[in-house]
Amino acid sequence: MKKFSLIELLVVVAIIGILGSLLLPTLGKARKKSKQAVCLSNMKQIGSAEFMYQDDNDQYHLVRDNEVYTQYNGWQFLLAPYVNNDGTTAQEVQSSGVFACPSSQLNFNNEWQNGGIGYNTNMGSIQKSIQIAVNAVEVPVETILTADGDEAGGAVHLDNQIFQPGSPHGEPGARHNGGVNTLLADGHAQWYSKVQLMAGKNGNQDYYYMPTK
Structure with missing residues (x-):
């Protein structure tokens, strides 16, 4: 039986180490992609639930708060x-x-942090006395209902301030490959880059968060 020399063993160990260093980043990216896909699927399911809610509530969008849980x-x-x-x-x-x-790093035991997913307060809020009818949203395919929030540890909610640079609420998180998973008012789920969301559209930085453009 052939015996391996110390040098040969060291070479084998070095090769295994090199292969491991090459594979680990790839596996890490695959894991992140998998979590991104799960989150996007969650958004889609939230959208299906939102449609059922609308059917039971005279075709009005969900509000962010209610009489018991006002936050x-x-x-x-x-x-x-x-x-x-x-x-x-x-x-x-x-x-x-x-x-x-x-993928959220927030503390789920904090009731203000909402599991990392926030709801667009412009779509409805008892505190703001706002309730938006489904047919009142001008561009539902580009109007965000829910999305990944920031990781700053504060309240996770979406309005026309949270996605602005320097906002006291924080900027949008970028936990999914530099971007944010969203649910749009027409029911489809989509990933946006953080840069795209913060830039807005048509000269309006708040474009994606306001029911009327």
Whole structure:
């Protein structure tokens, strides 16, 4: 039986180390892509639940809050029955199922952080006395309902301030390959780059977050 010399063994170990260093970044990227796909699928399911909510509420869009949960997690409780989420507390609802982004680094035990996914307050808010009818949204294919929030640790919600540079609410997160997964008002889910969202469209920085353009 042939015996390997120390030099030969060191060469084999070095080759394995080189191969490992080449493969690990690829595996890391694949893992991130997988989480991005899961998050996008979650957004799509939230969209299906939103449509069912609309059918039960005279074709009005979901509001971000309700009489019991008046802060930013109220929308999750309104949709919970449509996605088989039977959580009874903010932490239970937001940290499970479609409401929790698998890539978010936020603390799900903080009821202000909404599992990393925020709702566009311009689409409806009891506190703002806003409720938007489905047919009142001018460009539903380009109007965001839900999206990845920032990772700053504050409240995760979307309005015409959160996606502006220097906003006290933070800028959009870029946890998915430099971009954000979103759910649009027509029901489709789409990835946008952070740069694209912050630039807006047609000269309007808030273009993607306002129901009327």
